[in-house]
Amino acid sequence: MRAGVIVFPGSNCDRDLAVAFERTGAKVSMIWHKDTELPQGLDVIGIPGGFSFGDYLRCGAIAAQSPICRAVVDYAHRGGYVIGICNGFQVLTETRLLPGVLMRNSVLKFVCKTVGLSVATEDSAFTRNYHRDQVVHFPIAHHDGNYTADAELVARLIGEDRVAFRYTDNPNGSTDDIAGVLSENRRVLGLMPHPERAVDINHGGSDGAALFSALASVLELA
Amino acid sequence: MKARVQVMLKQGVLDPQGEAVRHALGSLGFLGVNSVRQGKVIELELAETDKAKAEASVREMCDKLLANTVIESYKVEIA
Numbered sequence: 476m477r478a479g480v481i482v483f484p485g486s487n488c489d490r491d492l493a494v495a496f497e498r499t500g501a502k503v504s505m506i507w508h509k510d511t512e513l514p515q516g517l518d519v520i521g522i523p524g525g526f527s528f529g530d531y532l533r534c535g536a537i538a539a540q541s542p543i544c545r546a547v548v549d550y551a552h553r554g555g556y557v558i559g560i561c562n563g564f565q566v567l568t569e570t571r572l573l574p575g576v577l578m579r580n581s582v583l584k585f586v587c588k589t590v591g592l593s594v595a596t597e598d599s600a601f602t603r604n605y606h607r608d609q610v611v612h613f614p615i616a617h618h619d620g621n622y623t624a625d626a627e628l629v630a631r632l633i634g635e636d637r638v639a640f641r642y643t644d645n646p647n648g649s650t651d652d653i654a655g656v657l658s659e660n661r662r663v664l665g666l667m668p669h670p671e672r673a674v675d676i677n678h679g680g681s682d683g684a685a686l687f688s689a690l691a692s693v694l695e696l697a
Numbered sequence: 698m699k700a701r702v703q704v705m706l707k708q709g710v711l712d713p714q715g716e717a718v719r720h721a722l723g724s725l726g727f728l729g730v731n732s733v734r735q736g737k738v739i740e741l742e743l744a745e746t747d748k749a750k751a752e753a754s755v756r757e758m759c760d761k762l763l764a765n766t767v768i769e770s771y772k773v774e775i776a
Contacts, residue, residue, distance in 0.1 A: 532762070532763070533765055536762060536765065537762075540761070540762055568767075569765065575767070576765060576767050576768050578710075578713065578768070579713045579714055580713070581711075581713050583713055583714065583717050621713070623710070623711075623768065648713070
């Protein structure tokens with residue numbers, strides 16, 4: 476598997492994400508935000524957590540307009556796999572590759588802790604190594620993770636089985652406890668919790684490893 | 698030419714920060730504040746001298762970057 480990790484000024488989980496990909500045997504390229512083209516032959520792109528461009532204006536808004544993001548949007552429209560974690564999820568909603576918005580946490584505090592997540596679908600390259608309703612534990616660390624969607628969108632996401640993860644104990648006010656969603660073609664995943672910070676027992680848990688190994692097993696066959 | 702953009706959350710979108718401000722006002726003794734909505738004001742200085750063109754261009758900026766029209770609405774004033 477060849478993975479690309481986008482690096483914005485203010486990204487801070489880019490290297491963690493690269494390590495999580497590398498553990499599956501992937502070759503990883505770090506891609507600077509000012510680049511206008513992606514390296515050839517990528518199987519998946521990761522948009523990491525952090526505070527791209529200082530979270531100025533809105534979280535992810537400026538990153539979403541950066542030159543490389545135009546290439547990422549084209550890549551996703553061609554059927555490419557993309558995973559956006561935390562700030563990366565915010566970037567994906569700002570590019571409209573994923574629906575909904577991440578608003579300020581309803582508790583108005585930065586929340587940094589490990590949370591329980593219930594796997595809402597196993598029907599994606601990201602979640603196929605889990606089983607539906609399995610509870611996994613990933614860390615969260617965000618101030619703006621309150622997934623906001625109107626009733627119509629929530630009904631559509633549920634109807635199309637596009638909710639990937641739900642919080643078992645909602646930490647931020649997210650609509651319908653949603654922690655992660657899939658695109659219509661199920662190849663773009665955005666989630667606020669950090670699977671890349673839970674891939675080694677020394678991280679305090681390794682529940683995230685199955686997400687990366689699932690992706691590698693699908694993409695190596697492709 | 699100057700432009701002033703006001704970005705507000707749309708009606709019906711819960712504003713957690715506005716709610717926190719409302720609670721703080723209540724605890725300071727300002728009673729009877731039924732609702733607080735918080736937004737942003739963005740001022741731009743433009744080289745454009747044609748008012749209609751300036752407004753069209755700022756509206757495009759709002760749609761592309763300055764507002765997230767999923768949850769926010771905006772008003773543009775040109776002066």
